[in-house]
Amino acid sequence: MLMKLSDRKTETFVNALIKHSKKLPDELYKSLTWDRGHELAQHKRFTMETNIDVYFCDPQSPWQRGSNENTNRLLRQYFPKGTDLSVHSQAKLNAVARELNERPRKTLDYETPAERFSQCVAATR
Numbered sequence: 606m607l608m609k610l611s612d613r614k615t616e617t618f619v620n621a622l623i624k625h626s627k628k629l630p631d632e633l634y635k636s637l638t639w640d641r642g643h644e645l646a647q648h649k650r651f652t653m654e655t656n657i658d659v660y661f662c663d664p665q666s667p668w669q670r671g672s673n674e675n676t677n678r679l680l681r682q683y684f685p686k687g688t689d690l691s692v693h694s695q696a697k698l699n700a701v702a703r704e705l706n707e708r709p710r711k712t713l714d715y716e717t718p719a720e721r722f723s724q725c726v727a728a729t730r
Contacts, residue, residue, distance in 0.1 A: 618648035626655050632729040638670050679705055721723040
């Protein structure tokens, strides 16, 4: 999921993350691993409102969040570094997310994230 934010304030980010996290089944969203950015300064509030544990990577350790780094690389194909993201609508972000979620990934044995997600949802029923 990609979210369009009105500003870069921590409060705005955490509110959007809480809202979007509630769109996923509880069984599939138990934890969140984050780098050490200021965006999640209110991580305790996020955890209290969602019951999702937050873990932080060690400084200078991008391998601790490999999927995130890979996703960022894929996003750069749509939004090169320095792109003004404010000109893109939520609809555009949703379209990019859909394309990426329907793209096979080596880390998923060439299944798409959407296929793997569907399998996980089916297994929880």
